[in-house]
Amino acid sequence: MEEKNQTAQPVRKVLLAALKQNQKQNLDYELEELSNLARANRLEPVETFIQSLERPNPATYFGKGKVEELRIAVNTYETDLIVTNDELSPSQIRNLEKATQATVVDRTGLILDIFAKRAQTKVAKLQVQLARLEYQLPRLRTSMSVSLDQQTGAGGAGFTSRGAGETKLEQSRRRLTSEMVAIKKELAALQKDSQTQGKKRQESAIPTVALVGYTNAGKSTLMNQFLVRFGQGAESDQSKQVFEKDMLFATLNTTIRQLTLPDKSKFLLSDTVGFVSKLPHHLVAAFESTLQEAATADLLLQVVDISDEHYADMMKTTEETLARLGIKDKPMITVYNKADKADMAFPMLDGDAAITISARDRKSQDALLELIESRLFADRKKVTLAIPFADSAVTANILDEHELLAQEFNESGSLITVKLSSEEIARYRQYIQ
Ligand SMILES: Nc1nc2c(ncn2[C@@H]2O[C@H](COP(=O)(O)OP(=O)(O)OP(=O)(O)O)[C@@H](O)[C@H]2O)c(=O)[nH]1
Numbered sequence: 001m002e003e004k005n006q007t008a009q010p011v012r013k014v015l016l017a018a019l020k021q022n023q024k025q026n027l028d029y030e031l032e033e034l035s036n037l038a039r040a041n042r043l044e045p046v047e048t049f050i051q052s053l054e055r056p057n058p059a060t061y062f063g064k065g066k067v068e069e070l071r072i073a074v075n076t077y078e079t080d081l082i083v084t085n086d087e088l089s090p091s092q093i094r095n096l097e098k099a100t101q102a103t104v105v106d107r108t109g110l111i112l113d114i115f116a117k118r119a120q121t122k123v124a125k126l127q128v129q130l131a132r133l134e135y136q137l138p139r140l141r142t143s144m145s146v147s148l149d150q151q152t153g154a155g156g157a158g159f160t161s162r163g164a165g166e167t168k169l170e171q172s173r174r175r176l177t178s179e180m181v182a183i184k185k186e187l188a189a190l191q192k193d194s195q196t197q198g199k200k201r202q203e204s205a206i207p208t209v210a211l212v213g214y215t216n217a218g219k220s221t222l223m224n225q226f227l228v229r230f231g232q233g234a235e236s237d238q239s240k241q242v243f244e245k246d247m248l249f250a251t252l253n254t255t256i257r258q259l260t261l262p263d264k265s266k267f268l269l270s271d272t273v274g275f276v277s278k279l280p281h282h283l284v285a286a287f288e289s290t291l292q293e294a295a296t297a298d299l300l301l302q303v304v305d306i307s308d309e310h311y312a313d314m315m316k317t318t319e320e321t322l323a324r325l326g327i328k329d330k331p332m333i334t335v336y337n338k339a340d341k342a343d344m345a346f347p348m349l350d351g352d353a354a355i356t357i358s359a360r361d362r363k364s365q366d367a368l369l370e371l372i373e374s375r376l377f378a379d380r381k382k383v384t385l386a387i388p389f390a391d392s393a394v395t396a397n398i399l400d401e402h403e404l405l406a407q408e409f410n411e412s413g414s415l416i417t418v419k420l421s422s423e424e425i426a427r428y429r430q431y432i433q
């Protein structure tokens with residue numbers, strides 16, 4: 001995995017710490033991912049600590065020796081921040097902080113912070129906030145104790161009695177809970193609108209295709225390339241494009257656009273949030289409706305950055321995340337992207353379920369579209385219809401939606417050759433030659 005988000009200079013040094021709990025675990029990949037997540041938060045990893053331990057220490061997560069090593073490293077590197085590879089329990093964070101005299105942020109906290117930074121739309125902001133509050137609620141005591149310590153250190157007068165602290169904690173809990181209720185309400189209202197849109201779409205019977213895959217694979221880039229060429233008028237203009245950037249989690253909202261191909265075939269394409277391994281439970285829950293776009297799609301395009309040495313792990317991550325969302329056995333095309341960067345030939349078709357491309361290459365786009373069409377409209381057959389002049393409205397209807405392959409006239413009407421689905425063939429049976 002290359003370093004992402006290189007434009008922002010790191011501002012704070014950080015130690016990475018991980019447990020290796022079994023042989024199968026691909027810790028290399030997890031740690032590269034973790035350092036990319038850290039960098040996306042403008043943190044600079046200075047050293048990585050790994051401990052082989054089948055079960056985490058219930059109190060401090062790491063064993064005694066490793067905790068001591070971390071404490072010493074905090075001093076040596078003059079840093080005050082440790083990032084852990086897994087989600088820790090609230091008490092493990094608290095104990096580890098006490099033992100190392102540093103702030104401990106777990107992988108979940110890191111991902112939540114990135115999402116919070118990136119959220120642009122109202123829905124995305126609310127979803128992230130909800131996930132953060134869910135995560136914070138059981139951890140309130142930790143942040144409380146930190147802020148209490150700071151108060152004491154700063155003024156000396158902030159010596160709060162235990163009783164008063166508890167009350168404050170309860171107050172904070174209540175505030176968080178009521179904020180969560182309010183956010184859920186607002187999200188439900190906003191999502192009702194989008195569900196009505198979803199229903200309309202289903203009724204329109206235009207097939208839907210969803211881009212899914214690991215973050216930074218090139219999903220939004222592909223979406224934009226297709227929009228420029230096949231979007232509806234205004235949608236090909238720059239301002240209607242989706243955000244693409246070399247950073248983790250550039251996209252946090254779902255965009256759905258209609259594409260009309262030169263042969264008049266139409267489908268809806270959706271672009272959505274990318275995946276990373278161990279996507280926090282609360283984020284998956286909060287983003288469920290956003291992520292569900294993939295669940296209702298007729299076809300998934302799994303975009304993979306083939307130039308990344310860890311691409312196979314990233315595919316596994318994508319498949320695991322889809323399974324967590326209850327999405328399995330969906331028709332899928334694996335789109336191996338960034339072939340230009342990997343020095344591979346493109347476009348290169350591999351059966352009807354995989355293709356190697358470079359997103360900005362026109363030939364790649366054409367080859368991918370042809371594959372999408374062959375999958376979406378597999379049941380289309382070339383037929384010739386004899387339509388009497390009196391029924392010219394039928395001809396117009398058909399030609400609105402289909403490419404005219406041939407046309408002839410005889411004394412009673414026109415003969416048109418088009419490709420129709422089996423459902424359309426049944427509908428126009430009376431005209432078919
Ligand atoms: N060399 C090369 N770079 C590409 C290609 N496709 C995308 N990129 C770059 O990869 C980076 C990420 O692209 P995005 O389209 O934002 O990726 P994404 O999958 O939408 O990422 P998230 O929204 O974070 O999930 C951008 O800098 C793109 O310019 C490609 O085919 N070749």
Ligand SMILES: [Mg+2]
Nearest residue numbers: 219220250251
């Ligand atoms: Mg994107």
